[in-house]
Amino acid sequence: xxxxxxxIFIIVPMTGLSLATDILGVNSSISYGETLVSSNLIFxxxxxxxxxxxxxYLGIWYKFSPNMIVWVANRNNPLVDRDGILTFNSVGxxxxxxxxxxxxxxxxxxxxxxxxxxxxxDTGNFVLWDNFVSSSDETYLWQSFNYxxxxxxxxxxxxxxxxxxxxxxxxxWKSMDDPSPGDYVLELNNTQxxxxxxxxxxxxxxxxxxxxxxxxxxxxxxPIVLSPPAVPVFVYTESEISFMFEVQERQLFSxxxxxxxxxxxxxxxxxxxxxxxxxxxxxxxxxxxxxxRCGANAICNxxxxxxxxxxxPKSPDEWTVLNFSSGCKRTIPLNCxxxxxxxxxxxxxxxxxxxxxxxxxMSLDECKDKCLKNCSCTAYAISDIRGRGIGCLMxxxxxxxxxxxxxxxxxxxxxxxxxxSKLDAIRDRTRRKIILVTIIxxxxxxxxxxxxxxxxxxxxxxxxxxxGGLEITKEDIDLPLYDFAAxxxxxxxFSNDNMIGFGGIGPVYKGNLQTGQxxxxxxxxxxxxxxxxxxxxxxxxxxxxxxxxxxxxxxCCIEGEERILLYEYMDNxxxxxxxxxxxxxxxxxxxRRFDIVVGxxxxxxxxxxxxxxQVIHRDLKASNILLDGDLNAxxxxxxxxxxxxxxxxxxxxxxxxxxxxxLKSDIYxxxxxxxxxxxxxxxxxxxxxxxxxxxxxxxxxLWSKGRALxxxxxxxxxxxxxxxxxxxxxxxxxxxxxxxxxxxxxxxxIYMILNWGLVLPEPKEPGFFTERNSKYSDGASSKRDSHxxxxxxxxxxxxx
Ligand SMILES: *[C@@H]1O[C@H](CO)[C@@H](O)[C@H](O)[C@H]1NC(C)=O
Ligand SMILES: *[C@@H]1O[C@H](CO)[C@@H](O)[C@H](O)[C@H]1NC(C)=O
Ligand SMILES: *[C@@H]1O[C@H](CO)[C@@H](O)[C@H](O)[C@H]1NC(C)=O
Ligand SMILES: *[C@@H]1O[C@H](CO)[C@@H](O)[C@H](O)[C@H]1NC(C)=O
Ligand SMILES: *[C@@H]1O[C@H](CO)[C@@H](O)[C@H](O)[C@H]1NC(C)=O
Ligand SMILES: *[C@@H]1O[C@H](CO)[C@@H](O)[C@H](O)[C@H]1NC(C)=O
Ligand SMILES: *[C@@H]1O[C@H](CO)[C@@H](O)[C@H](O)[C@H]1NC(C)=O
Ligand SMILES: *[C@@H]1O[C@H](CO)[C@@H](O)[C@H](O)[C@H]1NC(C)=O
Ligand SMILES: *[C@@H]1O[C@H](CO)[C@@H](O)[C@H](O)[C@H]1NC(C)=O
Ligand SMILES: *[C@@H]1O[C@H](CO)[C@@H](O)[C@H](O)[C@H]1NC(C)=O
Numbered sequence: 001x002x003x004x005x006x007x008i009f010i011i012v013p014m015t016g017l018s019l020a021t022d023i024l025g026v027n028s029s030i031s032y033g034e035t036l037v038s039s040n041l042i043f044x045x046x047x048x049x050x051x052x053x054x055x056x057y058l059g060i061w062y063k064f065s066p067n068m069i070v071w072v073a074n075r076n077n078p079l080v081d082r083d084g085i086l087t088f089n090s091v092g093x094x095x096x097x098x099x100x101x102x103x104x105x106x107x108x109x110x111x112x113x114x115x116x117x118x119x120x121x122d123t124g125n126f127v128l129w130d131n132f133v134s135s136s137d138e139t140y141l142w143q144s145f146n147y148x149x150x151x152x153x154x155x156x157x158x159x160x161x162x163x164x165x166x167x168x169x170x171x172x173w174k175s176m177d178d179p180s181p182g183d184y185v186l187e188l189n190n191t192q193x194x195x196x197x198x199x200x201x202x203x204x205x206x207x208x209x210x211x212x213x214x215x216x217x218x219x220x221x222x223p224i225v226l227s228p229p230a231v232p233v234f235v236y237t238e239s240e241i242s243f244m245f246e247v248q249e250r251q252l253f254s255x256x257x258x259x260x261x262x263x264x265x266x267x268x269x270x271x272x273x274x275x276x277x278x279x280x281x282x283x284x285x286x287x288x289x290x291x292x293r294c295g296a297n298a299i300c301n302x303x304x305x306x307x308x309x310x311x312x313p314k315s316p317d318e319w320t321v322l323n324f325s326s327g328c329k330r331t332i333p334l335n336c337x338x339x340x341x342x343x344x345x346x347x348x349x350x351x352x353x354x355x356x357x358x359x360x361x362m363s364l365d366e367c368k369d370k371c372l373k374n375c376s377c378t379a380y381a382i383s384d385i386r387g388r389g390i391g392c393l394m395x396x397x398x399x400x401x402x403x404x405x406x407x408x409x410x411x412x413x414x415x416x417x418x419x420x421s422k423l424d425a426i427r428d429r430t431r432r433k434i435i436l437v438t439i440i441x442x443x444x445x446x447x448x449x450x451x452x453x454x455x456x457x458x459x460x461x462x463x464x465x466x467x468g469g470l471e472i473t474k475e476d477i478d479l480p481l482y483d484f485a486a487x488x489x490x491x492x493x494f495s496n497d498n499m500i501g502f503g504g505i506g507p508v509y510k511g512n513l514q515t516g517q518x519x520x521x522x523x524x525x526x527x528x529x530x531x532x533x534x535x536x537x538x539x540x541x542x543x544x545x546x547x548x549x550x551x552x553x554x555x556c557c558i559e560g561e562e563r564i565l566l567y568e569y570m571d572n573x574x575x576x577x578x579x580x581x582x583x584x585x586x587x588x589x590x591x592r593r594f595d596i597v598v599g600x601x602x603x604x605x606x607x608x609x610x611x612x613x614q615v616i617h618r619d620l621k622a623s624n625i626l627l628d629g630d631l632n633a634x635x636x637x638x639x640x641x642x643x644x645x646x647x648x649x650x651x652x653x654x655x656x657x658x659x660x661x662x663l664k665s666d667i668y669x670x671x672x673x674x675x676x677x678x679x680x681x682x683x684x685x686x687x688x689x690x691x692x693x694x695x696x697x698x699x700x701x702l703w704s705k706g707r708a709l710x711x712x713x714x715x716x717x718x719x720x721x722x723x724x725x726x727x728x729x730x731x732x733x734x735x736x737x738x739x740x741x742x743x744x745x746x747x748x749x750i751y752m753i754l755n756w757g758l759v760l761p762e763p764k765e766p767g768f769f770t771e772r773n774s775k776y777s778d779g780a781s782s783k784r785d786s787h788x789x790x791x792x793x794x795x796x797x798x799x800x
Contacts, residue, residue: 024094024118029087032056036120037063042253043070043124047084050177056082057179058096058105060124060144062253065275068267070124070151070255071144072179074105092116094128094142109142124153149179152245152256154230158197159242160188170258184262190241191353193360194383194393195234197222197243199262199283209262209284209291210401212349213393216384217410219243220349221289221403223256223266223281230254230266274721276591278598278754286606287546288403292352295327296398299348302606303546308399309343309426310418322544327398332419336375339420342368347411350381351399358383359392367392368415379416406609406747479543480555487511487557487564491521500573501623510569518569519554526561535563542638545615549603551626551636570634572627575677579622585680585713590720592631593677597728599633600625601750604670607635608663608746618661620669621650622676649684649694653738653767664740667749668767671735675699678728680713696736696766703733703763728753733763 022038024030035046044063049056055078060071074096083099089106092113096105107128115131126144145156150172152158159168172182189198189210197219198210212220214234224232230245247254251272258264263284267277283289287303294305295314305319307328313319314326334340362370364382371377376396383391405411418426490511491498500520501508511521524535535558542553542565557564575596578584588596600620607615617624617638624637646655652668654660672683675695683695693701699711708729709722731752737743742764744752752760 022120024086024088026088026092026116029085031085032082038120038122038124040122042122043120045120045126047079047082047086049082050179052177055080056084058084058086059179060120060126064271065269065277068255068277069179070149070153071126071147072149073144075149075179075181077104078180079104088113088116088118092130094118107142111141113141123155125156149173150182150258150260154245154247154254157242157244158186158188159240160190161240162190163239170256170264172258172262173260175260182260184258184260186258186264188241188243189353192356192358193236194353194356194358195219195236195241195243196353199258199264201262207291209289210352211283212412213353213383215410215412216386216391220405220411221283223264223283230256230268273723276721280754292325292401294324294402296400297328297330298324298402299345300403302404303544308345308402308416310416310422330419332422334375334417334419337420339423340372341418341420341423342371342380342415343418343423343426345402345414345416347405347407348414349401349403349405350393350412350414351379351395352401354398354400355396357392357394357396359394360384361390362392364389364392367394370394371415371417377417379414381412381414385410385412479539479553482555482557482564482566484557484559484562484564486514487521487566490514490519494523511566520551520567520569522565522567524563524565532558539565541615545607545638547603547606548632549599549634550606550638551634567636568628568634570626570636571629572631574623574636575625575627575633575673576622578627579677579680579713580682586715588631590716590725593716594724594728596625596627596631596633597674597677597753598750600635600670600673601746601753603633603635604666605746605750608666614663616661616663617666617669618655619645619647619650620666620673621647622673622682625673649682652736652740654740662740663745664743667735667743667746668737668740670746670749671732671743671766672696674728674732674735675711678713678725678732679711680716692771694768696733697769697771699729700733700763700766700769703729727760730760730763733766734761736766737764738767738769 022036024036030036030046032047035044037044041063043060044066045060046058047056048059048061048066048069057075057078058073059069061067061069079096079098081099084096084104086094086096089095089103091111092115093109094107094116095103098104109128113128113130117129117131118126119129120126123145127140128142129140145153146168148156148158148168148170150170152170157168158170161167167187169188170186172184174180174182183201185200187198187200189196195214196210196212198208201207211222214236218224218232219234222232224230224245230247232243232245235242245254245256251270252268253271254266254268255277256264256266263282265279265282268280269275269277287293288300294300297308297311298305299308304322305324307313310331311328312331313324314329318324318326359367359370360383367380367382370392371380371394374394374396377394378397379395379399381393382389383393399414399416402414488494490513491509494507494509498509498511499507500510506523506525509521509523511519513519539553539556546552551570552568553565554568555566557566572578578588579593604617604620607617615638617635619637620635624635626634626636628634646661646665648656650669650672652661652665654662655665655668672695676683679695679699681695686693686695686698688698691698691701699708702708702710708726711729712720712725731744731749734752735743735749
């Protein structure tokens, strides 16, 4: 809390206007255009008018970022014009009066103040004092922090008073431009002493999204996790439960905002760098955060659901068309006979606290005993993971709303009850799985190049094992099927005028469906030689991948020899049309480029880590990054063929030379893209008067001379954040390291790009760091947008 000194009281302005001060004294007021500014110039308080509105409100915002409005007084009662004032009434309450002196808002402190003073603190808290109260005592009579809007600031508490029932929650704005209370509320759910946060929609508490329970360290799944920049603080006493976060870095400002769509975002800005807020982590962040998406007794993993081991889909038909809502049932019912035990599920968001019991001081062993002895106990877990873990949490009945979490980070293990015979079966199956995985691994190492299909086989088999009992032999495609005739007419008979590109496996047309919807139509070449089964598998695979940074598949068409895929139509074509074009590239300001980089990284993170079927893209390149109307980046061309694919200039050395691809070869391509986006130059075809290195070599040479910034596209220099650019270059170089193990995983790459206080490793020489002799100079290549290379070209590459 800010310390207040006596001296402040001396500068109480006596004449009406109170500009450039943080204090509002008695007999003074603020009208539209006048503001209070906190002593270190961080926050500002005054009247504002949202964009596109004639109403005005009293609010607090960041002085360096006036659009970041952190608090609104008269949310429920806007001023219809700009003629409001903030002042004190006769008993010393803060009031906002309209033109007719009607009260539209009041601080509602129920007493009489002799000499009221209001002050805007550097924390963003607007507080009310009485001058006559001893100033050494930080007793505010009223504070804005007790009346949160849609935002949590560092030091501001969300709380639940267990005695009075008073609750401080976040309530969304109605829309981006309308501060009146919206549809979503973030509130604490305290059941049996267990706490979790829930985003609830409307006044009916039936729909919600929830974080995990407080596990002693954090609310699992909440954007405020135990790592910089915002550190969570949770207090549980007999009278009050409260939650807030602290920021330790002085230059970093963070807010947790429940935006009007009900998404809780941690927004961070490094003030010494720029005034741009980045959303670091969001909740909900993916389909698995949708409450109860998988039904009972199932775990959400990526975009799929898996029955808890020992359970099987209640209605397999729905399950196979990816409708998971009916959940899972036991393969063998429990009857509480001898030999029952538990099977552990690691790194999971624990089930909702529907029917639960908490024993705060019990150990894990005692917990197991207790659960085993009670026939209706279906699962247990440790409630407080600090130290060696303590506290016993028991569930009775169905287990709802679980998801897989990333390993390691303060997440919990759930122990699920199993019958004796099931336990035996599981143990047996686990042994078989290990054997199977070994076989698959060795066949990959054995040099199987047709990995596109093999990979699918692996995940497919794995899934069979994991869905406990259910043998999926046939999978139906849960995707609209279109008539060939409808597509013919949508594309004017696949006319050349409608052709908008040529992807790895065939031409792409712009299509206008009868409904008026625009789509991108990808017609697979007949020469792609795909069989029906293979095509279906692919389509199923792609249809399952859903992320805002991936181009969505809308449907397909299979008729005779025709194989057609329908995708979202992207207004702005692909990234290469922008960054490599002298005029268009000027439309991509640095901030836009940065957003595109982050978008690509998020899409890749989804493919690599979060989706159920870990996907290696293998052909990331500028022409495969599509841009929608708002220039959001979406990764495209996930369709696979049997051929080794990849594009000259983007392929990692081990991939280009030996056909070995991995997550890390995608990272390499990502690094190339990053450097291309920063520099506006193609890696392939790059030329420089003073050396024969490619773009990567060029960037590395500049970086090693401390002149990294010169890599950046000229002309972008008007508006950018130097350290951000340098960081992107450094991360780009780290991604294109020669050896796969030196390249970061995509999750680290994202954190490094967003840089919250991370010290980055120093890049070494990039892969392919040898000067080309002119014979092989890529610069001579006339091929503009490089197409997929086949094995033959790759062999030539080896000859260097
Ligand atoms: C405020 O105004 C009243 C009436 O005009 C006056 O009596 C009082 O002294 C003023 N207070 C201050 C602190 O100026
Ligand atoms: C806000 O602007 C949009 C278009 O920019 C317009 O359609 C809408 O009517 C405006 N709303 C108000 C309240 O003025
Ligand atoms: C804020 O709310 C808390 C909890 O209800 C209460 O204890 C405290 O006195 C309030 N502070 C102010 C200044 O109103
Ligand atoms: C829960 O999350 C989903 C997915 O983001 C969203 O569509 C839905 O509106 C959210 N519901 C609530 C109550 O927040
Ligand atoms: C999913 O299955 C449920 C019945 O379990 C049904 O009510 C619902 O309509 C299905 N959803 C879809 C999208 O088919
Ligand atoms: C309980 O189930 C087991 C199989 O899990 C079975 O062997 C046993 O006979 C059952 N006991 C009773 C009392 O039904
Ligand atoms: C808390 O969650 C439980 C389980 O979902 C629910 O029954 C209860 O109504 C919730 N309580 C509040 C205050 O929302
Ligand atoms: C099992 O736990 C439930 C819920 O706490 C309780 O109601 C029931 O009495 C317990 N049964 C036994 C046999 O202890
Ligand atoms: C989740 O899916 C990933 C990718 O398919 C897989 O590697 C992982 O084992 C799954 N996790 C669980 C707990 O099933
Ligand atoms: C904030 O930016 C400054 C200046 O670029 C930098 O020195 C500092 O390390 C950054 N702080 C964090 C935590 O990223």
